[in-house]
Amino acid sequence: MSIEVRNLQKAFGKTVVCDHLNLDIPAGELVALLGPSGSGKTTLLRILAGLEVPDAGSVLFHGEDATSTDVRDRNVGFVFQHYALFGHMTIFENVAFGLRVRPKATRPSEAEIKSKVTQLLKLVQLDWLADRYPHQLSGGQRQRIALARALAVEPKVLLLDEPFGALDAKVRKELRRWLRRLHDEVHVTSVFVTHDQEEAMEVADRIVVMNEGRIEQVGTPDEVYDHPATPFVLQFLGDVNLFHGRTEHTPGGAAVKGETVYVRPHELEILAEAPAPGEAGEAWPATLSQTLTVGPHTRIEFQREGSGGEAGSYLDVELPRSEYTALRERLSLQRGSRVWLRARRVTRFEVGQRAA
16 A cells, blocks of 8 residues: 655644655555654554654555544554553463454454464564563563464554664564565555664665654665765765765865765775875875774774864774785884875765755
C-alpha cells in the first residue's frame, strides 16, 4: 500500500513538529525517518498510525484519504521500542492476540489462528519459544515477537518506532539485518523511526532526513550520503571537517569569501610536504595530535597550523588500519609530526541553502 503525506502540519503549543510536510512512499518500500531528537519523525509516524491528529494537511493510503480514519480501521501494524508484550500471556497468545480480538464475523477459527501464529513464529525463527512467557526471552527475541504480533493481523502498513533502541549494539546490528531480510520476504510497506544513521543506511530502501519539523532530503542511502542536499544532511550523516571563509583556491575550484567547504575524514590524504606549485588542490599544514584505532579503522586527529580563526582547531582523517600502518612507517608519523592534508573531494553548497 502506498502512502502519501500532503502539506501535513502539527504543533504542540508554539513548537512546530511537522512543518508543511510532503512525502510519497511507494507500496512495498522500507523507509527510514531519520533525524535528531525533536525533528518530528516520531510525530509523523504516529500521525500515519492514527495515534495523533494533524492540525492541517492529509494522509492518503493507496490514494484514499485516511486522515480522519480511526486507528482501528487503518489496518496498520505498530511496533514500539519497548515491545509492549503482555507479560501474563505466552508467546503464542501474544502473537494470536490481534486475531482473537477481531469481531466475531471476521475472527479466524481456532485452527486458522494456530496455523497463522505457527507460521509467523517460524518466520521470525522463534517457533520453539511458543509456550514461554516474555520475561523468559532476551530483548532481541521479544522484539521479534512484537514484530510477529504486528504482522499477525496482516497489516497493509507496518510502522516501527525506534524498534531496536532498547537493545545493545551487537543485538541491534543482528536484528536490523534480520529486519531487512524479513521485509524482503513479506513486502509490507514499512516505515521506521531511527536516530541511528548506520541503521538507516543499512536497512532502508530510502531515507527521509528530518530536522526541526521539516524534511531536508529524501533519497536512497547512497544518494543522501554522496549527494547531500543541505549542510545539515552532510553533517548528520557522518563526521565532516569544515573550512570557513577561504578566499584562495580550494580543492575543486575557487572558494567564495565567507563560504564553508566540507571535507569528510576519509576524503583527506596525508602528505609529507606541501604539493608543488600547480598541483591540483590545496593542502593545509597540520600537526599530528593523536591516533585512535578501532578494529580495522584508524582515526588520526591533527591540529591546524597557520593564523586566523581556524588555527589551533582540529581536523580528523580516517584510514583503513593497514593503510595507516604503512603510511606511519613511510612518513615516520608520531605525535607532533608536521604534515600537509589535502582533500581528494570537497562538498560546497549554494549561498542560501540552510546550514546545520
